[in-house]
Amino acid sequence: MSAIDSISFDHTELLRFITAGSVDDGKSTLIGRLLHDSKSIFEDQLSAITHTSRRRGMESVDLSLLTDGLQAEREQGITIDVAYRYFATPKRKFIIADTPGHEQYTRNMVTGASTANLAIILIDARKGLLTQSRRHAYLASLVGIPHLVVAVNKMDLVSYSRDVFERICKDFSTFAKGLKLNNIAYIPMSALNGDMVVERGDKLDWYEGMTLMDLLESVPIDHDINLEDFRFPVQWVCRPQTEELPDFRGYMGRIESGFISVGDAVKILPSGLTSRIKEIVTYDGVVDDAVAPQSVTLTIEDHVDISRGDMLVKPVEVPVVANEFDAMLCWLSEQSLDPRRKYLIKHTTRTVKALVSRIDYRVDINTLNHEAADTLKMNDIGRVSLKVHQPLAWDPYQRNHATGSFIVIDEVNNNTVAAGMICPVKD
Amino acid sequence: MEILNEMEESVSPDPGFLTKTEPVAIKRRIARHLGHLDALESEAIHIMREVAAECANPALLFSGGKDSIVLLRLAEKAFRPGRFPFPLLHIDTGHNFPEVIEFRDRRVKQLGERLIVRSMEDSIRQGRVVLRSENQSRNPFQSVTLLDAIAEFRFDACIGGARRDEEKARAKERIFSFRDEFGQWDPKNQRPELWDIYNTRVHPGENIRVFPISNWTELDVWEYIAREELEVPHIYFAHTRDVIRRGTGLLPLSHLVQPLEGEKVENLMVRFRTVGDMSCTCPVESSAVSVVEIIAETAITRITERGATRMDDQTSDASMERRKKEGYF
Numbered sequence: 180m181s182a183i184d185s186i187s188f189d190h191t192e193l194l195r196f197i198t199a200g201s202v203d204d205g206k207s208t209l210i211g212r213l214l215h216d217s218k219s220i221f222e223d224q225l226s227a228i229t230h231t232s233r234r235r236g237m238e239s240v241d242l243s244l245l246t247d248g249l250q251a252e253r254e255q256g257i258t259i260d261v262a263y264r265y266f267a268t269p270k271r272k273f274i275i276a277d278t279p280g281h282e283q284y285t286r287n288m289v290t291g292a293s294t295a296n297l298a299i300i301l302i303d304a305r306k307g308l309l310t311q312s313r314r315h316a317y318l319a320s321l322v323g324i325p326h327l328v329v330a331v332n333k334m335d336l337v338s339y340s341r342d343v344f345e346r347i348c349k350d351f352s353t354f355a356k357g358l359k360l361n362n363i364a365y366i367p368m369s370a371l372n373g374d375m376v377v378e379r380g381d382k383l384d385w386y387e388g389m390t391l392m393d394l395l396e397s398v399p400i401d402h403d404i405n406l407e408d409f410r411f412p413v414q415w416v417c418r419p420q421t422e423e424l425p426d427f428r429g430y431m432g433r434i435e436s437g438f439i440s441v442g443d444a445v446k447i448l449p450s451g452l453t454s455r456i457k458e459i460v461t462y463d464g465v466v467d468d469a470v471a472p473q474s475v476t477l478t479i480e481d482h483v484d485i486s487r488g489d490m491l492v493k494p495v496e497v498p499v500v501a502n503e504f505d506a507m508l509c510w511l512s513e514q515s516l517d518p519r520r521k522y523l524i525k526h527t528t529r530t531v532k533a534l535v536s537r538i539d540y541r542v543d544i545n546t547l548n549h550e551a552a553d554t555l556k557m558n559d560i561g562r563v564s565l566k567v568h569q570p571l572a573w574d575p576y577q578r579n580h581a582t583g584s585f586i587v588i589d590e591v592n593n594n595t596v597a598a599g600m601i602c603p604v605k606d
Numbered sequence: 607m608e609i610l611n612e613m614e615e616s617v618s619p620d621p622g623f624l625t626k627t628e629p630v631a632i633k634r635r636i637a638r639h640l641g642h643l644d645a646l647e648s649e650a651i652h653i654m655r656e657v658a659a660e661c662a663n664p665a666l667l668f669s670g671g672k673d674s675i676v677l678l679r680l681a682e683k684a685f686r687p688g689r690f691p692f693p694l695l696h697i698d699t700g701h702n703f704p705e706v707i708e709f710r711d712r713r714v715k716q717l718g719e720r721l722i723v724r725s726m727e728d729s730i731r732q733g734r735v736v737l738r739s740e741n742q743s744r745n746p747f748q749s750v751t752l753l754d755a756i757a758e759f760r761f762d763a764c765i766g767g768a769r770r771d772e773e774k775a776r777a778k779e780r781i782f783s784f785r786d787e788f789g790q791w792d793p794k795n796q797r798p799e800l801w802d803i804y805n806t807r808v809h810p811g812e813n814i815r816v817f818p819i820s821n822w823t824e825l826d827v828w829e830y831i832a833r834e835e836l837e838v839p840h841i842y843f844a845h846t847r848d849v850i851r852r853g854t855g856l857l858p859l860s861h862l863v864q865p866l867e868g869e870k871v872e873n874l875m876v877r878f879r880t881v882g883d884m885s886c887t888c889p890v891e892s893s894a895v896s897v898v899e900i901i902a903e904t905a906i907t908r909i910t911e912r913g914a915t916r917m918d919d920q921t922s923d924a925s926m927e928r929r930k931k932e933g934y935f
Contacts, residue, residue: 193642262777263770265823272642274821286798293800414655417688424687431684433652462683473640474651474684487659511798525803528659586803593807595797 191267194400195274197291197324199315200301205332209301209370210264210277216377217392219266261291270396284311285544285558288318289509289598293584296400297326299391304337304367308350310545316351317544320358321507321560321600323577325403327355327363328394335369339382357547359577366391404471405579409437409445410498411491412527412582417476429460429476430485432528435581437493439477440468446494447485448572453494454479488529490572490582498582502570505539505602508563510555512589512596517554522596526571526585533587537564555597562602576600643830647680650818652802653781654684657763657816658691660806664763664816668694668721670702670710671881672838673767676819676827678717679834690719695755695764697748698725701862701883709839724755753789762808765816771823781820787811824879825904832897842900844877844892855888 200206213219264275276291278284292298298319302312319327329351337343344367355363366375367386374380377392389397417429439445443456459466460476469475477491485491492498510516516535524533539562541552555561576583587597640648657664666681668674681690694714698707714721729751730736756764770777780796782804797805808814819827831838848859850869856876857863862885865871876889877900894900 191642193645263821264777265771265821267823267825272823272826290798290800294802414652415659415685415691417685419688421687427687429687431655433648460687462686470640472645472648474648474655525805527803528656580801584801584803586800586805588805588807593805593809595800595805598798598800 191270191272192400193272193274194297194395194398195276195295196297196299196395197276197278197288197295198299198301199278199288199319200299200311200330200332204301204303205370206277206301209299209330209332209368209376210275212370212373212376213275213392214264214266216373217266217268261287268392268396273395284314285318285509285560286511288315289322289511292318292322292324293598295322295324296403297328297395297398298324299328299330301330301332302347302351304331304333304340304343304347307343307347308354312351313354313547314544316355316358316360317542317547320355320360321509323359323580323600325362325400326398327360328391329363329365330391331365331367332370334367334374334383335372339367339369339374341385344386364388364394366394405436405581406438406471407436408496408498408574408579409439409443409491409493410435410527410574410579410582411439411445411477412529413485413487413489413491414528416486427478429478430491431474431476433474434469434471435527436471436579437496438468438470439493444494445479445491446497447483448490448492448498449500449570450484450489451500452483454481454483456480488527490527492572498572498574498579499604500570500572502567503536503565504571504573505562505564505605506585506599507576507602508535508555508561508587509598509600510557510559510561510596511598512594513557514589514596515554515556516597521590523588523590524565524567524571524585524599525588526573527582529569529571530588531571532568534566535563536566539563565599573601575603577603643826643833646819646822646826647683647830649802649821650680651684653804653816653818654681654765656804656806657765658685660804661763661814663759663761664692664765665695665722665759665761666690666692666765667767668696668710668714669767669881670696670706670713670839671767672827672831672842673769673819675713675836675838676822676830677765677767678713679830679836680818682717690717692765693720693722695759695761696721696723697752697755698723698727699748699883700725700727701885703839703841703878703881703884705841706839706881709837713837722755722759724751724758726751729754749789756789756813761813763806763814763816765818767819768815768817769822769824769827770817770820776820779817779820781817782806783815783817784808785813785815789813791815825901828897828901828904832901838897839881841878841881844875844895846873847876847889848872849874849876849889856890857886857888858884860884 198206198210262277264277266273276295278287278291300312300315302308331344331347334344348365352363366388367383368375368391370376372380374382375386375390377390379390411432411434413430414432417431419427439456439459441456441459444453445456446453456477457480458478459469460478518535518538522533524531538552538555540549541555541559541561543550544560552561572582574582583601585599586595587599589596666677668678685691696710726747734750734754768776770779778793780799782799783791784797785791806814848871849856850859850863850865850871852869859871874891875893877892877894878887878889880887892903894903
């Protein structure tokens with residue numbers, strides 16, 4: 180069976196990426212092109228969109244229809260929220276978080292970006308760097324997406340001009356200098372004609388870099404997880420209390436970052452007690468060591484009271500334990516932030532009551548200027564000071580996404596109202 | 607496991623990406639990087655443990671189909687050596703393939719876990735479900751029995767095996783999908799889901815559907831079944847069966863499905879890609895008699911799982927969206 184030889188089960192890496200841009204930039208066409216040219220579109224899907232394209236009087240198949248969503252959206256001609264799409268090549272498996280543009284953009288992009296390794300920012304070659312491109316770049320830097328691709332699309336409409344491309348690259352990199360964005364790649368393309376998406380085409384011979392697909396398949400993502408600091412938030416305590424296992428006490432959770440071995444000293448937070456790792460238990464047997472992002476069960480040498488919400492760390496690489504911290508908040512709810520109210524914060528596996536003690540500023544995401552504010556409205560981003568009623572063990576978001584992020588929940592209606600990213604301690 | 611050469615320099619894709627050269631010690635650790643199945647597995651285990659820890663009274667939906675078979679293995683990985691912190695729940699349409707029910711009961715016995723079965727026959731008898739005809743597909747009506755079971759046992763969370771690659775409406779659904787007290791899904795009013803921090807809070811009477819394998823594709827499921835050497839009902843493998851060609855699909859001959867005028871019964875080598883309601887679950891022609899051969903077929907298949915196998919989803923482009931709004935899985 181030759182087909183089997185080409186399938187590698189376990190060693191395919193998973194890359195999650197987000198596409199930022201509005202419909203006008205050709206975002207849906209680009210996703211459609213990626214799926215189509217990588218042979219990820221199924222016959223029934225293709226025949227459905229071919230049929231629709233014809234009914235709408237189009238000459239060729241409109242690939243953007245592939246990402247057309249729900250009945251409610253089609254009726255209103257809008258796109259709701261984040262849609263996830265999947266495709267695979269022999270090298271990698273991909274998850275696309277497809278986020279629509281429009282006024283809800285900040286909320287949707289932050290949601291999609293929170294799990295992404297890479298963001299593609301689409302720029303219309305005819306229009307150049309617009310306010311929205313700056314907004315997308317800022318959000319990518321805020322959420323700390325490790326890799327950024329600036330896709331200069333619609334090159335066919337500017338005669339595939341190298342000058343146009345280079346001017347846009349220069350504009351973008353000048354702007355990006357003010358942001359914490361290091362890994363930026365620039366690709367000229369025509370999603371409509373398929374140039375430099377999966378195939379190189381024959382119109383952009385002056386461009387010597389990778390096609391988008393080559394880049395997606397090869398960008399190194401091993402570095403995206405923090406492997407320095409061991410962080411193990413306890414999710415669930417396993418006590419079978421059976422005849423065979425009367426005294427087993429396992430701490431179940433996922434290694435959010437770092438690395439742990441049997442015999443390693445661990446510190447339990449927030450209590451500060453210490454012990455050693457006795458066993459690393461998995462369904463497939465005990466192992467000597469484990470690494471993020473594995474889900475495992477840990478047992479320790481001493482009888483120490485540990486429960487859900489506690490965090491195991493190594494004594495040499497401890498996070499901050501405090502009940503006050505500053506954070507960037509992205510407000511997601513139609514109900515604005517009310518600084519007089521108590522909210523809930525869910526941080527790793529711990530949920531605590533919280534109060535916004537100060538709003539430092541709101542960011543104008545078009546100019547990046549800071550402005551005074553007494554509330555945050557939906558899609559606003561601002562820096563705030565928070566007080567929580569029980570201490571949390573945290574790292575600055577830029578050092579560790581898992582222990583630097585949290586969500587804010589409205590206790591009354593249970594909605595998720597904000598996303599938070601903890602700032603480094605001020606000097 | 608990939609072994610990285612200690613002297614190797616990281617190659618930077620051109621243009622623009624800069625790659626730091628890391629110390630050898632860190633490289634060694636990175637070299638242990640996990641494959642995509644490990645990443646998906648770890649994500650699913652994490653999700654299940656969150657449900658167990660934060661929901662008062664969850665249940666895991668187990669039908670005997672391949673996706674829920676994968677869920678059971680993930681639950682074992684999440685909670686052994688302890689017991690599952692939830693019962694298994696099967697909504698029985700009464701139109702099941704007998705092999706699948708036999709498999710379901712055997713698997714539950716092996717696991718030593720508790721199975722609750724609630725049957726659509728009861729909902730029909732009580733007049734809660736009214737069918738046009740006995741042979742009609744029962745898939746759309748499972749919601750009634752499911753919602754009744756949720757009310758009876760006061761479940762606040764149901765873990766299900768739905769995947770986002772199955773269908774357009776699923777692609778937009780959260781991993782923790784909130785339902786109101788009528789079991790309805792409102793696609794325009796979903797909770798934002800950030801990082802891997804899940805908001806599990808509900809008011810009494812409301813519940814959430816949780817889909818730990820949201821990010822898996824049909825191929826991932828089969829690869830996982832192969833890797834874990836999971837047993838699946840044998841109707842997933844190619845076998846000869848009497849079938850009727852109807853529309854673009856094949857329907858299995860049974861007491862529920864008989865040839866209409868002009869249709870003839872053929873005996874073909876087929877397998878099922880899903881094992882749902884017997885009256886509308888279509889097999890595909892196949893010669894795959896092992897998991898590895900199914901993987902090979904799936905890897906090169908050109909038709910989506912639902913497009914090939916569910917007559918009821920073809921009724922309208924928006925049928926899944928409508929059913930979900932009514933409280934379907």
